[in-house]
Amino acid sequence: MATVNKDYSVEEKLVSVLRLQKMDSRLDEIQVLKGELPMEVKDLEDEIEGLNTRLSHVEDEIRGIQDFISNKKNQIKESEALIKKYEKQQDNVKNNREFEAITKELEMQSLEIKLAEKHIRDANDEVKDKSRSLESAKRTIAEKEANLKHKKGELEKIIGETEKEEKAFRKQSDEARAKVEPRLLAAYEKIRKNYRNGLAVATVVRDSCGGCFNAIPPQRQAEIRQRKKIIICEHCGRVLVDNDLEATVTI
Template structure:
């Protein structure tokens, strides 16, 4: 018989063993919580700074793309002015050879249109250059903020890495023990345990009855309910806070 086939399925594990496993799991998770508490808000601060930096980088990239578009506009307008000047020169030459006033006036109108085109291009070039100057100023300010945030991120990451390194071995050991502790507990119960931990402030999902009260919310647990808890025939939760009541402290003291 293989080790896998010999293993007891979580559903077949006695309730007492499941409760003992849950108590162990709670103890391990509380130690892990303390390790993570030492890190404080550093993980969130690092994540927030990374998001902020990414936002600034996107902004700079957008400005660069807009400036490229404006430079393309300037280039196109300069070419339009050059083309207009060439046409004006051409029309000037044609005016020298007109045969009547009608042709002269028609060419004069074309020259006027090209001069207007040059004026419009000059205006568009100035507007585009102004926008480029504005966006370059925005880029400069954004890059300044970006440099500051990168320095902040380096500092925060350094602090976090130091704290993580100090507890890395202990945390790894606790995680290994935690994985082992979950084996006798079926997924449904683990899901409930995780949900309860997420719903309470101190992370205690499994507690003992102490001095006739729930070890989590401190509300009174009636004698009959304590007797049911001691019997370990089923999983019992606190009627007030929903925590799992694993045992009565006086019985195991």
């Protein structure tokens, strides 16, 4: 940062902070023009990312259930093979006990098959549910993506229109900032942050502070016009300048 000449007169200090205020106000105007768009774009991008993550989780879950279903189908095939084997054995049994043992095995395998079939039915229902939520998530993502595209387009248009201006004002604001006395600059930055309109330097408007609209006594107005010391609004803390000075600082 450039060193500030300590011998600047009060008037020069006021001019430099006023010039800075004007540059910053123009930059603020550009931000107002962009409005909530940068935030909305960021929010939408985050939302879409979150939805895509959820989507791939659901897809993983569906794959998991489908694996489960094919395992159960294999189990059924194995049981059917066993049943065929046992039925053949039953034709060649030597005694009742052997026959009963095989019958038990046969019953068990057909129970296994029934159980696996039930598991498959339940799993298929689950796949259907998950597929439905997958489709609705996909539709939501598509809607949000269209919205994002629209908002991005709007933002890019504004950026395109204001980029050159913003760059120029940014440069001039930096230059003006370097010329403001450090203590005054610190006060300026602090006041600017406190007010939504970013106004830290105000003019006298109809005998009142142009920032907070509280009345300024005639004696104080005279002091402001004299530019012998920096006058701060006792209500809002803004630096006060007279209208003539305001008119001389053009950007």
